[in-house]
Amino acid sequence: MHEIFEKKLFLVYYFTMSGSSHLVKGKRIxxxxxxxxxxxxxxYRQVKRSSIGTTTLIVFVMMLTFLNLVxxxxxxxxLIQSSTDLYREKYSGEVIISNLSxxxxxxxxPSIIEIVKNLPWMENYSPRYVESGKVEGTYKERxxxxxxxxxxxGAFTGVNVTxxxxxxxxxxxxxxxxxxxxxxxxxxxxGANLMKKYLPIEAPxxxxxxxxxxxxxxxxSINGNTKEMFIKGIIKGKGAFxxxxxxxxxxxxxxxxxxxxxxxxxxxxxxxGTDPEIVKQxxxxxxxxxxxxxQTSDEALPKFLKDIQATFxxxxxxxxxxxxxxxxxxxxxxVYINAITRRKFIGIMKGIGIDAVAIEFSYILQSIxxxxxxxxxxxxxxxxxxxxxxxxxxxxFPFSDGILVAEVGGTFMRAGLLLIATIFAGYIPARLVVKxxxxxxxxxx
Amino acid sequence: xxxxxxxxxxxxVGLTKSFKSGESELVVLKDLNLSVPKGQFLSITGxxxxxxxxxxxxxxxxxxxxxxxxxxxGVDVSNLSKxxxxxxxxxxxxxxxxxxxxxxxxxxxxxxxxxxxxxxxSKSEAKEKAVxxxxxxxxxxxxxxxxxxxxxxxxxxVSIARAIAHDPEIIFADEPTANLDTxxxxxxxxxxxxxxxxxxxIVMVTHEKEYSDLTDRVVQLSDGKIISDxxxxxxx
Numbered sequence: 001m002h003e004i005f006e007k008k009l010f011l012v013y014y015f016t017m018s019g020s021s022h023l024v025k026g027k028r029i030x031x032x033x034x035x036x037x038x039x040x041x042x043x044y045r046q047v048k049r050s051s052i053g054t055t056t057l058i059v060f061v062m063m064l065t066f067l068n069l070v071x072x073x074x075x076x077x078x079l080i081q082s083s084t085d086l087y088r089e090k091y092s093g094e095v096i097i098s099n100l101s102x103x104x105x106x107x108x109x110p111s112i113i114e115i116v117k118n119l120p121w122m123e124n125y126s127p128r129y130v131e132s133g134k135v136e137g138t139y140k141e142r143x144x145x146x147x148x149x150x151x152x153x154g155a156f157t158g159v160n161v162t163x164x165x166x167x168x169x170x171x172x173x174x175x176x177x178x179x180x181x182x183x184x185x186x187x188x189x190x191g192a193n194l195m196k197k198y199l200p201i202e203a204p205x206x207x208x209x210x211x212x213x214x215x216x217x218x219x220x221s222i223n224g225n226t227k228e229m230f231i232k233g234i235i236k237g238k239g240a241f242x243x244x245x246x247x248x249x250x251x252x253x254x255x256x257x258x259x260x261x262x263x264x265x266x267x268x269x270x271x272x273g274t275d276p277e278i279v280k281q282x283x284x285x286x287x288x289x290x291x292x293x294x295q296t297s298d299e300a301l302p303k304f305l306k307d308i309q310a311t312f313x314x315x316x317x318x319x320x321x322x323x324x325x326x327x328x329x330x331x332x333x334x335v336y337i338n339a340i341t342r343r344k345f346i347g348i349m350k351g352i353g354i355d356a357v358a359i360e361f362s363y364i365l366q367s368i369x370x371x372x373x374x375x376x377x378x379x380x381x382x383x384x385x386x387x388x389x390x391x392x393x394x395x396x397f398p399f400s401d402g403i404l405v406a407e408v409g410g411t412f413m414r415a416g417l418l419l420i421a422t423i424f425a426g427y428i429p430a431r432l433v434v435k436x437x438x439x440x441x442x443x444x445x
Numbered sequence: 446x447x448x449x450x451x452x453x454x455x456x457x458v459g460l461t462k463s464f465k466s467g468e469s470e471l472v473v474l475k476d477l478n479l480s481v482p483k484g485q486f487l488s489i490t491g492x493x494x495x496x497x498x499x500x501x502x503x504x505x506x507x508x509x510x511x512x513x514x515x516x517x518x519g520v521d522v523s524n525l526s527k528x529x530x531x532x533x534x535x536x537x538x539x540x541x542x543x544x545x546x547x548x549x550x551x552x553x554x555x556x557x558x559x560x561x562x563x564x565x566x567s568k569s570e571a572k573e574k575a576v577x578x579x580x581x582x583x584x585x586x587x588x589x590x591x592x593x594x595x596x597x598x599x600x601x602x603v604s605i606a607r608a609i610a611h612d613p614e615i616i617f618a619d620e621p622t623a624n625l626d627t628x629x630x631x632x633x634x635x636x637x638x639x640x641x642x643x644x645x646x647i648v649m650v651t652h653e654k655e656y657s658d659l660t661d662r663v664v665q666l667s668d669g670k671i672i673s674d675x676x677x678x679x680x681x
Contacts, residue, residue, distance in 0.1 A: 030565065352539075354560070
């Protein structure tokens with residue numbers, strides 16, 4: 001079939017052209033096809049009959065090179081991706097409504113909440129009151145008032161525990177104690193980052209609670225009002241709640257004297273597959289934007305996360321580029337050593353009339369074979385083993401649970417880049433060796 | 446120089462080849478003249494360093510002379526480009542090297558096949574010719590053996606099969622029996638004699654007198670010059 005196709009190709013070319021220059025061109029094309037065919041013939045046999053150990057080693061190196069290209073970047077991006085996911089899933093929802101910058105709360109919150117409740121894409125929502133304050137522990141045992149009080153500062157967040165649980169599954173972040181019930185008007189959940197036990201660092205100006213446990217009584221101060229409350233649980237989820245003190249919305253509302261039911265933020269979880277931008281636009285169209293700020297979770301990300309995301313993305317691309325260069329050099333070395341050790345036989349082939357294109361093409365094909373095998377094996381390990389494993393057992397980083405981000409499109413693009421690099425890295429050393437003097441190659445001098 | 450006029454397959458005029466070694470220049474072939482008629486079995490002999498292999502490489506287009514003319518089958522090959530030389534070698538010349546020079550990853554048949562495929566023959570045509578060539582030198586039962594599975598003599602015969610498969614005008618053989626025992630060497634030489642009887646022009650470099658004596662003509666070189674030119678065929 002292949003031969004018939006070649007002949008047809010040649011004949012079509014031949015008969016559609018006229019004049020001697022076209023004849024020469026036709027002959028050149030025919031010779032080129034012959035060379036490619038012979039290159040394929042040689043490459044197939046060289047790979048088929050090469051040492052299994054050597055082939056395995058080269059494929060293994062190619063596989064590691066490919067994984068290096070995808071995984072290092074994937075972990076870096078995954079580190080931030082998981083932070084972003086965590087922020088969305090455990091705090092902001094897909095869309096978050098917050099107060100305008102010059103206002104201390106969301107005006108007309110009850111009507112906005114009504115709009116949110118009636119959104120067709122809305123799955124869950126959680127209105128929150130947020131106010132800064134202090135929490136003081138072991139104040140009853142304090143004797144020496146010249147020493148600093150056992151105080152920590154944080155954002156006090158009043159929530160409807162049922163709505164919050166439905167939206168962010170706050171209870172899953174408990175590391176000690178129990179979740180709040182609607183009757184726990186005198187209890188709080190304490191963020192782990194407010195406790196020295198969970199954040200054992202010393203820094204000027206950083207105040208952390210010491211020697212407080214679940215069940216202890218602490219004194220909270222908000223807007224000059226104080227109240228004694230029980231610590232019912234400790235929350236730690238590498239997210240925004242780690243720095244907060246959570247209590248019932250009714251309790252916080254009383255403490256801050258907010259009787260108009262105006263809240264500070266509303267986290268909205270939307271139905272899977274819905275574009276958050278559509279929900280945001282719907283809210284803005286409904287006039288919510290006049291009294292509140294509406295953002296998707298990506299827009300609402302804390303600046304430090306956005307900065308890290310940009311930096312890690314850049315680092316990932318830089319490492320990916322270096323990986324590609326390393327991959328090219330690896331292939332270059334592999335092909336060069338292969339070609340150099342076969343220099344004599346390359347010389348012999350040239351000596352008996354095999355043209356350079358056929359020999360070079362055979363090396364390019366071999367490089368492509370090794371790269372394809374390495375990529376295929378790498379992909380099998382990546383998607384069959386690494387991604388599922390790391391998804392199930394995220395890498396424990398201080399501020400997120402790192403996952404491995406390896407989008408199929410991106411992975412194929414990197415595989416494609418690797419193949420293109422392979423073609424050049426395979427061609428250049430083959431060309432260098434083929435270009436050498438035929439007789440010198442045959443005689444090994 | 447016309448082929449029709451003089452019937453010479455090879456015509457060498459004023460051939461000089463030298464190698465540079467640092468500042469000094471070593472002249473290996475000095476203003477050498479030689480003509481080889483079509484169908485002749487010529488052996489080139491001489492001591493080590495006499496220039497016999499260098500002459501073969503110039504004639505076989507594996508190297509370029511510094512000056513002089515080489516005309517093969519009516520074509521002045523002295524000034525061919527690399528690509529033209531490769532093409533000329535493919536279509537007109539056959540080589541048998543001292544160390545067989547077979548490609549280790551290819552079977553005996555495949556080694557013979559590759560020049561034929563390069564000539565543009567279809568796989569089936571090439572295979573047919575390669576098998577015929579292998580049969581001609583008595584290795585029809587070793588087609589699928591890799592070179593490592595063949596003895597030295599068998600490898601050299603595969604090398605001969607490769608050299609003759611595409612019906613070249615001339616076969617160049619560089620010390621083809623140097624690595625072989627006496628019995629195998631005899632059989633290899635018999636293969637050459639048999640080919641020559643069928644009209645094949647052969648140029649063989651050898652330092653073994655008993656084999657050069659079996660050829661039509663012996664040219665002896667010393668210091669890059671022909672010091673004797675004995676035509677056995679005329680004697681017979």
